[in-house]
Amino acid sequence: MSEQISLQAEVPLELGGKRLDQILAQLFPDYSRSRIKTWILDDKVTIDGVILNIPREKLLGGEMVAIETEIEAPREYEAQHITLNIVYEDDHILVINKPADLVVHPGAGNPNGTVLNALLHHCPEIANVPRAGIVHRLDKDTTGLMVVAKTIQAQTHLVKNLQARDNFTREYEAICNGTMTAGGKIEKPIGRHSTKRTHMAVHEMGKPAVTHFRVAEKFRAHTRLRLRLETGRTHQIRVHMAYLNHPLIGDQLYGGRPRPPRNATPELFAQLRDFKRQALHAVRLRIAHPITGEMMSWEAPIPEDMVALTEALREDTKANPDYSL
Template sequence: MAEQISLSAEVPFELGGKRLDQILAQLFPDYSRSRIKTWILDDMVQINGETLNIPREKLMGGEQVKIEAQIEEQREYEAQNIPLNIVYEDDDILVVNKPVGLVVHPGAGNPDGTLLNALLYRYPEIKNVPRAGIVHRLDKDTSGLMVVAKTIPAQTYLVANLQARVNFTREYEAICIGTMTGGGMVDEPISRHPTKRTHMAVVLDGKPAVTHFRVAEKYRAHTRLRLRLETGRTHQIRVHMAHLGHSLIGDLVYSGRPRPPKKATTELSDVLKTFKRQALHAVMLTLEHPITGEIMSWDAPIPDDMVKLTLALREDTKLNPQKDF
């Protein structure tokens, strides 16, 4: 069944001159702007007793607003007892260190066994929050930090900050193929690949995507990077690095199987042959707490497989000082 929502308020005169959708977003901050816009377009908003379905319509102030809407009940997902590595938790948010192999949300090919199923088991009340409070995602084979909102107000606030690129910072560690000379920025739009529908690609009319990166350590034929996302497109780091010609080690989608450089040590050859996922880890998360306003930050240790890869690359570089590819 759908949940019935009834809201009413008087538009403050200081908001006069603003658009309807902007005013409603301020009057009812527990609901996202996209949800409010949908209500407007679906004739669920009345101003002084008359339906107004134009989000950009400006109000003068003093009008009476009434919203009679419905929130469709979310699809029922199974609660499953899946272990979670909880880094931080309070009444409003929790931060998890997602392991490699854990899918974030059920979908085609992954109907259960996901982070969402685990959240429903550990926090049954989170079923009332859209997407079980998930604010942003990591690919199945990317490890690291994610924030989850326990309440609708917390989720609305965090999503707004994420979209506005305000007080929400995500940094990653990655190891790419090839030696990079220095850091920089990739500002290239991303969308679905024109022919490979499961892939993303740099596409002229895609959505804006910005990735900042700096060199953390150089090896003989590889580079360890620290990256910061300004936007959050699907596969963004993986696509942007492939676009630069420096695909991530282990990224079978965008680079193929990793090949050892010439004269590689036996250890490095073995590690590269058995490295089954993209070398990408969400190492740092900083955000403004949605209720207290406190700026909070967390770090996640580099996982063992990437530590082992790094040590093998260092040893190979030491034993092969000349860049013999």
């Protein structure tokens, strides 16, 4: 299964003197530069009917350029009838509210039963889009909003905006261990942990990572936060909060073991003991629609387990007005 691509255009005179790959990227912005370069090298591009396979070749302007190719469907995964909580959908994108305990993409130990498998069942034509249109991921036990592209064009524009940190805003709600006094910005690179291969860590040789956070509510020994991602590294919020010695409640990978304060109410003690996932929820998503350019925004209600945990923290704080730990 593949998608046929047939594109034609006249090179504007004002683009004369530019390289072929640069011109094609401007003429056909629905496709990434890397994809266009591959088409050039694979003899899929003609200039005035003659194949030109040199990306750096400069054109004069006024030429007729044509691309005739096809996009092969990526590796086949099984379509599975898995219920998705879809909060928005049109011909180009869909936005879902992901529950806990649902992996986004198949991988080692999770060959199926993922968001990707569910997308293939809900929208079979999405099989022609790389990664079934998945633009950004949430960890298995992180809940909340994700946008998915239903077409290659939509995916290209969303990825460009995400990489450029332009018109793509992701906000999270989290509850961490320890009392934080003020918000701020964490700007520390993240890379694979040197010895624990399933862990990420702040590492000077890692990729740039920036997380903004503010205090939403303080409790005796915990803090509710609102966070905004400027970059999107694997486990970014979890790693950055652990780096500040404020790991997320329930995050067993990064040190978020239960830490009930002294004289904790029975309700709080039980909530902390039984909270088995990181207390992290993608609460708000704001993007420019990849086709229309319209700014769109969605919010996902805080999940019941985090609501119950927050209420137990509030009641515990009320029961201990002196904040003694």
